[in-house]
Amino acid sequence: MKRRPSITDKLIPLAALLILILVWELICLLGIVPGYMLPSPVRVGAAFISEFPLMMSHAWVTLCETAAGLFLGIILGFITAAVMDTFGTVKRALYPILVLSQTIPTVALAPLLILWFSYGMAPKVILIVLTSFFPIAVGLMDGFAGIDPDQINLMRAMKAGKLQIFIHLKFPGALPEFFSGLKIAVSYSVVSAVVSEWLGGTSGLGVYMIRVKKSYSYDKMFAVIILVSAVSLMLIALLNIISRKAMPWKHCGSYNGGEGESK
Amino acid sequence: MILRAESISKSFSDKKVLDDISVSLSEGELVCILGVSGIGKTTLFNILSGLLMPDSGRVILKGEDITGSTGHLSYMLQKDLLLEHKKVIDNVALPLVLKGMGKKEARQKAFEYFEKFSLTGTEYKYPAQLSGGMRQRASLLRTYMCGDEVALLDEPFSALDVRTRDSVRKWYLDVMDNIRLSTLFITHDIDEALLISDRIYVLGGTPAVIMDEIDTGGRKNRDPETGYPEDHTKLRQRILECFDPAST
Ligand SMILES: Nc1ncnc2c1ncn2[C@@H]1O[C@H](COP(=O)(O)OP(=O)(O)OP(=O)(O)O)[C@@H](O)[C@H]1O
Numbered sequence: 001m002k003r004r005p006s007i008t009d010k011l012i013p014l015a016a017l018l019i020l021i022l023v024w025e026l027i028c029l030l031g032i033v034p035g036y037m038l039p040s041p042v043r044v045g046a047a048f049i050s051e052f053p054l055m056m057s058h059a060w061v062t063l064c065e066t067a068a069g070l071f072l073g074i075i076l077g078f079i080t081a082a083v084m085d086t087f088g089t090v091k092r093a094l095y096p097i098l099v100l101s102q103t104i105p106t107v108a109l110a111p112l113l114i115l116w117f118s119y120g121m122a123p124k125v126i127l128i129v130l131t132s133f134f135p136i137a138v139g140l141m142d143g144f145a146g147i148d149p150d151q152i153n154l155m156r157a158m159k160a161g162k163l164q165i166f167i168h169l170k171f172p173g174a175l176p177e178f179f180s181g182l183k184i185a186v187s188y189s190v191v192s193a194v195v196s197e198w199l200g201g202t203s204g205l206g207v208y209m210i211r212v213k214k215s216y217s218y219d220k221m222f223a224v225i226i227l228v229s230a231v232s233l234m235l236i237a238l239l240n241i242i243s244r245k246a247m248p249w250k251h252c253g254s255y256n257g258g259e260g261e262s263k
Numbered sequence: 264m265i266l267r268a269e270s271i272s273k274s275f276s277d278k279k280v281l282d283d284i285s286v287s288l289s290e291g292e293l294v295c296i297l298g299v300s301g302i303g304k305t306t307l308f309n310i311l312s313g314l315l316m317p318d319s320g321r322v323i324l325k326g327e328d329i330t331g332s333t334g335h336l337s338y339m340l341q342k343d344l345l346l347e348h349k350k351v352i353d354n355v356a357l358p359l360v361l362k363g364m365g366k367k368e369a370r371q372k373a374f375e376y377f378e379k380f381s382l383t384g385t386e387y388k389y390p391a392q393l394s395g396g397m398r399q400r401a402s403l404l405r406t407y408m409c410g411d412e413v414a415l416l417d418e419p420f421s422a423l424d425v426r427t428r429d430s431v432r433k434w435y436l437d438v439m440d441n442i443r444l445s446t447l448f449i450t451h452d453i454d455e456a457l458l459i460s461d462r463i464y465v466l467g468g469t470p471a472v473i474m475d476e477i478d479t480g481g482r483k484n485r486d487p488e489t490g491y492p493e494d495h496t497k498l499r500q501r502i503l504e505c506f507d508p509a510s511t
């Protein structure tokens with residue numbers, strides 16, 4: 001049984017955050033760093049509120065790109081993992097290449113993608129697919145590989161076909177790893193969306209960032225940075241809810257006595 | 264004769280585990296395979312069920328060669344291997360679903376047996392919420408749902424407390440008689456073997472061979488809870504000698 005987090009467990013990091021913001025405000029008040037370089041928390045808050053409607057319209061575009069990219073990334077990752085798991089030779093041939101491809105900084109691909117696919121949504125979505133599919137595919141593959149071989153033997157003894165083994169055993173068995181991979185993919189993809197928007201386009205949080213940067217509006221800059229992390233956090237929180245719903249057996253508690261049986 | 268294994272041999276890399284093992288099972292019979300841990304009992308079952316290919320020898324089910332082919336026998340593996348992501352009732356109904364039965368109908372069929380196995384109330388729980396003994400009963404019930412004429416049970420009663428074990432055993436023996444089920448089962452427990460089996464094969468040595476075959480005089484002539492064969496102590500001694508021939 002996991003210990004339930006107590007109130008103090010939540011209060012301590014909250015207090016630390018509050019102190020941090022206070023120190024920041026003090027630094028600005030005392031003029032240690034000039035105000036035009038480091039806006040005070042109050043000014044950032046004010047910018048956040050005044051710019052909120054505009055930022056939201058940009059955030060919507062970024063979210064759409066992220067959702068489309070993630071969706072395609074999941075499908076691609078799923079197919080890759082399923083094919084590699086079914087055909088050992090394919091896995092041996094492609095897995096190293098796949099890992100190697102991850103040493104290419106995806107951000108460096110963004111300008112190339114824009115050259116190829118111009119300034120619309122396409123290059124952004126493609127970049128997100130490229131960054132998100134890898135953690136998903138690897139998560140699923142590890143999940144498939146981690147299934148107890150005896151469990152597969154049992155299914156075979158019950159004359160289950162390959163597809164049945166996949167549906168009843170492998171896929172649900174790999175869900176925990178799939179969701180860990182997806183969590184990484186989500187944080188990657190928000191970053192990828194913003195970075196690819198920096199390089200060109202007419203809307204999106206990245207485009208907004210470049211605009212406020214050009215006008216030296218540091219307060220708006222900070223506001224949009226906070227919004228980007230808030231968006232990531234919200235997506236992760238949503239994912240946590242979905243994963244709990246998808247894996248009820250993980251949260252059902254465990255057996256704790258009652259029948260008088262020896263273990 | 265419903266099931267016959269003819270001179271099965273099996274090695275893992277260069278270590279020979281089974282050497283020329285022949286066993287047979289008649290219709291309605293309960294035959295026990297006895298042997299110390301690590302001797303190769305589970306390996307023999309994996310071969311009979313078709314999961315493993317023997318190096319030599321054949322497995323014959325009702326005159327048909329089934330060596331290396333799965334899905335003919337109901338096999339209860341040593342670990343309970345319940346699927347953690349399925350509710351208990353869906354675990355038990357899985358063999359039916361795999362055969363193409365609808366989920367609802369399969370659940371209904373499975374449901375009927377929960378009381379017999381003292382599993383009432385666990386239907387919609389997940390395996391993680393069950394005790395070791397409950398899990399073993401669920402696994403035995405799932406094996407029964409496979410519905411083949413021959414069952415292979417690898418230590419089916421080892422995790423049960425004395426009282427539940429007696430009742431589950433008794434239930435199982437009744438079922439065997441009702442539907443003419445034939446069973447081959449593994450145990451390390453000499454007394455359990457003497458109590459409920461019709462015949463006993465004793466494995467011993469490295470590689471394992473059949474050291475002895477004991478006829479206990481038909482289990483139906485005895486009470487499954489207390490009815491040991493008349494020469495219980497002598498048979499016990501005879502088996503112990505097979506386990507450890509050097510000591511006597
Ligand atoms: N896949 C395998 N590869 C290599 N060696 C194996 C394999 N399976 C079993 N063995 C070896 O074969 C021998 C027999 O194993 P087996 O599991 O059949 O024993 P057992 O009689 O069922 O033992 P227990 O009563 O402890 O379950 C052991 O020495 C084991 O290490």
Ligand SMILES: [Mg+2]
Nearest residue numbers: 304305306341
């Ligand atoms: Mg074993």
